[in-house]
Amino acid sequence: MIQTLDVNPDLAKAQNAEAGASKFCPGCGHGMILKTLAHTLDDLELQEKAVFGCDIGCSLLSWNYMNVDSVQTHHGRTTPVIYGVTRANPGTIGIAYMGDGGGLAIGSQHLVNAAVRGENMLIVLANNTNYGMTGGQMAPTTMPGQKTETTPYGRDCEVTGKPAKGAEMVASIVDPNKAYVARASVSNLRSLRKTFTKALKNVEKGGFSFVEVLSICPLNWITNNEGTWDRLKTMEEFFDVKEFVQREGLE
Amino acid sequence: MTTVKHQGFKVENVAKGKADWYCFTDLCKGCGLCIVKCPKKCLKWSKEVGIYQTPAVEPNPEECIGCGTCALVCPDSAIKVNKK
Ligand SMILES: Cc1ncc(C[n+]2csc(CCOP(=O)(O)OP(=O)(O)O)c2C)c(N)n1
Ligand code: SF4
Ligand code: SF4
Numbered sequence: 001m002i003q004t005l006d007v008n009p010d011l012a013k014a015q016n017a018e019a020g021a022s023k024f025c026p027g028c029g030h031g032m033i034l035k036t037l038a039h040t041l042d043d044l045e046l047q048e049k050a051v052f053g054c055d056i057g058c059s060l061l062s063w064n065y066m067n068v069d070s071v072q073t074h075h076g077r078t079t080p081v082i083y084g085v086t087r088a089n090p091g092t093i094g095i096a097y098m099g100d101g102g103g104l105a106i107g108s109q110h111l112v113n114a115a116v117r118g119e120n121m122l123i124v125l126a127n128n129t130n131y132g133m134t135g136g137q138m139a140p141t142t143m144p145g146q147k148t149e150t151t152p153y154g155r156d157c158e159v160t161g162k163p164a165k166g167a168e169m170v171a172s173i174v175d176p177n178k179a180y181v182a183r184a185s186v187s188n189l190r191s192l193r194k195t196f197t198k199a200l201k202n203v204e205k206g207g208f209s210f211v212e213v214l215s216i217c218p219l220n221w222i223t224n225n226e227g228t229w230d231r232l233k234t235m236e237e238f239f240d241v242k243e244f245v246q247r248e249g250l251e
Numbered sequence: 252m253t254t255v256k257h258q259g260f261k262v263e264n265v266a267k268g269k270a271d272w273y274c275f276t277d278l279c280k281g282c283g284l285c286i287v288k289c290p291k292k293c294l295k296w297s298k299e300v301g302i303y304q305t306p307a308v309e310p311n312p313e314e315c316i317g318c319g320t321c322a323l324v325c326p327d328s329a330i331k332v333n334k335k
């Protein structure tokens with residue numbers, strides 16, 4: 001029987017407990033990534049120092065998700081907004097949160113330049129292999145043969161070129177002595193928490209961190225619960241889940 | 252700390268009485284991702300509904316081992332397993 005409960009959900013301190021149910025669709029990976037990020041901020045006691053920026057796309061639905069100073073900006077511009085904040089207030093733990101469309105297509109120049117310059121920040125890029133908010137069009141990350149709204153017969157790489165691999169690209173341009181670059185997946189949130197821990201510790205040391213997270217979008221994939229997890233497995237076969245760059249001394 | 256009170260239901264004495272299992276129905280969106288991940292396959296659709304009036308989830312208390320996997324994966328933090 002449904003009643004008023006005398007216990008609270010297991011939310012992180014860095015999560016906004018007043019917001020109620022998140023604005024994401026049922027089963028969206030954004031919620032998994034953000035709750036894990038919030039728990040990691042708690043682990044490292046970084047809530048007070050953190051500034052969180054979200055992009056255009058479904059990531060913007062997190063504008064009231066975190067119990068951290070938050071700002072919402074335009075496609076990919078979350079990156080320069082956040083390192084602007086960090087440059088103006090050294091010691092800030094700047095976190096830019098975006099989708100694969102925002103980070104790897106529409107605002108990709110910002111990601112490239114922040115990585116080359118080694119800006120002191122964490123970029124978290126949720127890769128759900130489509131443009132979620134606008135209805136599931138092909139993104140740079142859409143896999144070969146994958147059906148989307150704009151590739152109804154499956155992505156044909158002869159026509160569209162090959163999918164973008166964000167973590168590999170960033171890994172090839174960063175300074176390995178200052179950077180942490182990894183790809184993780186929402187299939188293993190314990191491991192994601194470890195990845196975020198290293199990424200945030202690197203930011204505390206003044207470095208640049210980039211974490212791409214393979215994520216799920218049941219709404220646009222038109223998958224049920226089992227189909228969603230299965231699709232994520234296919235993604236993990238296509239995109240290597242691993243650490244690409246790890247500066248010395250990070251645990 | 253939050254002062255917000257949540258709606259939901261409690262399944263008492265899972266894991267041979269070592270834990271209580273809770274579903275917050277004002278957070279559960281009925282995605283069913285937890286059902287697939289439950290190692291005991293003991294999580295099923297419930298008669299109770301979640302925030303979108305779609306079925307929430309409920310474990311069979313005889314089989315649930317209180318491992319918390321469902322709570323870990325839930326994108327909406329709608330499950331809690333309280334070890335006693
Ligand atoms: C410059 C610009 N071009 C296009 C749009 C329209 N638009 C809004 S959200 C979106 C897709 C975002 O996809 P992604 O970054 O992958 O995030 P997701 O919604 O999948 O989380 C697009 C194309 C926009 N807002 N600004
Ligand atoms: S459209 Fe996809 S990415 Fe956007 S909230 Fe829904 S499930 Fe999440
Ligand atoms: S606590 Fe473990 S065994 Fe019990 S319902 Fe959740 S996942 Fe299944």
Ligand code: SF4
Binds near residue numbers: 308
């Ligand atoms: S408890 Fe969470 S994971 Fe399970 S159906 Fe409800 S919202 Fe989805």
